[in-house]
Amino acid sequence: MAKDFAKTARGVLDGVGGKENIKSVVHCATRLRFTLADHAKADDDRVKAVSGVVSVVKAGGLYQVVIGNDVHEVFVELEKLGAPTGAAVTDGGAGGRQSLGDMLIGTISGVFTPILAALMGIGIIKGLLAILSVSFPGWVAGGDMSYTVLNAAGDALMYFLPILVAYTAAMRFGLDPIVGMVIGAALVYPSIVEQYPFGPWGTHEFLGAPVLVMVRYSGTVLPSIFAVYGGSILYKHLRKTLPSAIKNFIAPFLTLIITIPLMFLIIGPVFGVVGLGIQNAIRAVVAVRFIGPIILGLVVGAFWQVLVIFGLHWALVPIGIQEATVPNPVFAGNYVTYILAYTQIAVIAQVGAVFAMSIRIKNSERRSAAMAAGLGGIFGITEPIIYGFTLPKKNPFVLACISGAIFGALAGLLGSFNSDGYGIAMQMGAMGVFSYPSFLLPGFSGSTMNLLIGLFMGIFAMVLTFILVYISYKPDAAELKTGDAVVIDVSKVDQANAKKIYAPVKGRIFPITHSADAAHQQETLGKGVCFMPLGGKIFAPFDGKIDMVFDTKHAINIIGDGIELLIHCGIDTVKLGGKGFTVHVKEGDEVKKGALLFEYDKDIIARAGYSLETQVVVTNSDDYKAVTQAKTGDCNPGDLILYVE
Numbered sequence: 001m002a003k004d005f006a007k008t009a010r011g012v013l014d015g016v017g018g019k020e021n022i023k024s025v026v027h028c029a030t031r032l033r034f035t036l037a038d039h040a041k042a043d044d045d046r047v048k049a050v051s052g053v054v055s056v057v058k059a060g061g062l063y064q065v066v067i068g069n070d071v072h073e074v075f076v077e078l079e080k081l082g083a084p085t086g087a088a089v090t091d092g093g094a095g096g097r098q099s100l101g102d103m104l105i106g107t108i109s110g111v112f113t114p115i116l117a118a119l120m121g122i123g124i125i126k127g128l129l130a131i132l133s134v135s136f137p138g139w140v141a142g143g144d145m146s147y148t149v150l151n152a153a154g155d156a157l158m159y160f161l162p163i164l165v166a167y168t169a170a171m172r173f174g175l176d177p178i179v180g181m182v183i184g185a186a187l188v189y190p191s192i193v194e195q196y197p198f199g200p201w202g203t204h205e206f207l208g209a210p211v212l213v214m215v216r217y218s219g220t221v222l223p224s225i226f227a228v229y230g231g232s233i234l235y236k237h238l239r240k241t242l243p244s245a246i247k248n249f250i251a252p253f254l255t256l257i258i259t260i261p262l263m264f265l266i267i268g269p270v271f272g273v274v275g276l277g278i279q280n281a282i283r284a285v286v287a288v289r290f291i292g293p294i295i296l297g298l299v300v301g302a303f304w305q306v307l308v309i310f311g312l313h314w315a316l317v318p319i320g321i322q323e324a325t326v327p328n329p330v331f332a333g334n335y336v337t338y339i340l341a342y343t344q345i346a347v348i349a350q351v352g353a354v355f356a357m358s359i360r361i362k363n364s365e366r367r368s369a370a371m372a373a374g375l376g377g378i379f380g381i382t383e384p385i386i387y388g389f390t391l392p393k394k395n396p397f398v399l400a401c402i403s404g405a406i407f408g409a410l411a412g413l414l415g416s417f418n419s420d421g422y423g424i425a426m427q428m429g430a431m432g433v434f435s436y437p438s439f440l441l442p443g444f445s446g447s448t449m450n451l452l453i454g455l456f457m458g459i460f461a462m463v464l465t466f467i468l469v470y471i472s473y474k475p476d477a478a479e480l481k482t483g484d485a486v487v488i489d490v491s492k493v494d495q496a497n498a499k500k501i502y503a504p505v506k507g508r509i510f511p512i513t514h515s516a517d518a519a520h521q522q523e524t525l526g527k528g529v530c531f532m533p534l535g536g537k538i539f540a541p542f543d544g545k546i547d548m549v550f551d552t553k554h555a556i557n558i559i560g561d562g563i564e565l566l567i568h569c570g571i572d573t574v575k576l577g578g579k580g581f582t583v584h585v586k587e588g589d590e591v592k593k594g595a596l597l598f599e600y601d602k603d604i605i606a607r608a609g610y611s612l613e614t615q616v617v618v619t620n621s622d623d624y625k626a627v628t629q630a631k632t633g634d635c636n637p638g639d640l641i642l643y644v645e
Helices: 005-015 045-048 071-080 102-136 137-141 145-159 161-175 177-187 221-241 246-288 291-309 318-322 339-360 364-378 382-392 395-418 432-439 447-472 603-609
Strands: 022-027 031-035 055-059 062-066 201-204 209-213 499-502 507-512 527-533 537-539 544-549 555-562 561-571 580-585 596-600 609-619 627-628 633-635 640-644
Touching: 005 045, 005 071, 045 055, 045 339, 045 596, 071 561, 102 145, 102 161, 102 339, 137 209, 145 161, 161 177, 161 221, 177 221, 201 246, 201 432, 209 246, 221 246, 246 291, 246 318, 291 339, 291 395, 318 339, 339 364, 339 382, 339 432, 339 447, 364 382, 364 432, 382 395, 395 447, 432 447, 499 561, 527 627, 527 640, 544 561, 555 596, 561 596, 596 603
Parallel strands: none
Antiparallel strands: 022 031, 031 062, 055 062, 201 209, 499 640, 507 527, 507 633, 527 609, 537 596, 544 555, 555 561, 561 609, 580 596, 627 640
16 A cells, blocks of 8 residues: 555644744755744654654754655655745753753754765765776776766765754755855855965954954864854844844845955864864874774763664764764874774664564564564664664664664674774765665775774674574564454444443454453453554543543543443553553543543553554453444544453
């Protein structure tokens, strides 16, 4: 069945409070990243229930909707619906004041997300050129312009990065984007570039005073971001205060003539030093020969996917970019990053975990989904693996992180033997398998070995994780079901006179005998059905009275027309002690069909390692002749699900 991206976009748009509540939306490889005016207007459960949505993550001041590989198609449909796209400043809006950390992460995500696709594209180009330059050295040295043209395609983004970052920062901070690009372009203007010092930093005269320090700005990000931020404050102030007749040209004039000199006098040198400090800090760790790379590989290998869960891995991307802005003498003058070189090991370890799970799972639908998630992980997209498989089961996720740590550290050690103690490194590149050509570093004597270490440490991490998860993983009862089609036969039911029970939640319905809980599977508590819910709200299935609300908030008994019904959310969720559940009724309340009974937080339950399976059971089934399932497959609240005779 073809996917309806327009329907997904409409559902997400409604769930986040409509386009009026959106300041801006951008997307990365798997997520829609919303800057909302008021986070309280977003309905998490409604968004999670939308077909095509994997999960919702709130981090870094952003409302992140995890879609998976189809995120771009959904983003295009959002644009058609009028959602304001492009980065926008995250100031907390009506949703409340943000912490400095949230604002920083939100800014990083907003600025770098729009250039991610292009960054991955040039990474592939650089990798291919590295392979070709090693395989055909005469082509490079022969003066053929084809190499020069292709090299320009691979280098242009990094060289002119200040302009691109200035554009996305301007969109985020509310500055006219063209004005922002002019600020960034000044940093790489040819006569400015000529002033870059080749030795110790020197000073130049500015209005007769020797106060101007020139720094190499091509490939930098911090000077552009902070200069545009300052310029945006000035620009918006001028637009508000200048007369309408002149503000369209005077505001840009004053913004540029004030911001650009201040950028070169203060912002550029200060953040040039900060950027250099970041590079030097990482290099200082790596420079602790052998020990430093081992520590770096261990930490990145262990925690990269943990950061991905919360969307905070973006905090490391600009550090990697900053590393790659200057030639590294250890690696033959190539522009390389240490920190991002270890991330693929963590990524591929998760792939090993989900492939092991897929083999142990017998249910064909669940197995196919696991295999598809694993294939996406090979190309660097791990959110479907994490949210759909390894994290809810907890142990596979932890084992993958342990493998990532082991082989990240080993990569640092072996790479150090190859680089005189400095570990492994790579040029800025793409994700997944496309990242490996970026480990080839032209002119570096250990280039091939650098690639082989990065490649095989990732493979070994995947293999170890696969073995550990295959040995230790115990599929639940639902995953062991072969997935044979359920046939619903209501021909013998007296439908006119039978009592009726309606769906309390949106999701996929299946027989109680297919439950992953042994007691329900054997109908020990009564006959009924199970749901794998998509939403996070449980509604009353008929008119009745609340007989019992469990102290742990995960289950409710409701009585109506003689039927005693148990609605139980999750398996073993009693161990959460009520965490993640919110009850909206109390014992003795009279409720109407469709009334909200309780809510649950899907992410809290999944991260704790518990199944979301929800059971709807007629506990006094013995009082009736038959309890018959009325529907199978996808189900919405209010759909008829059981006949009771």
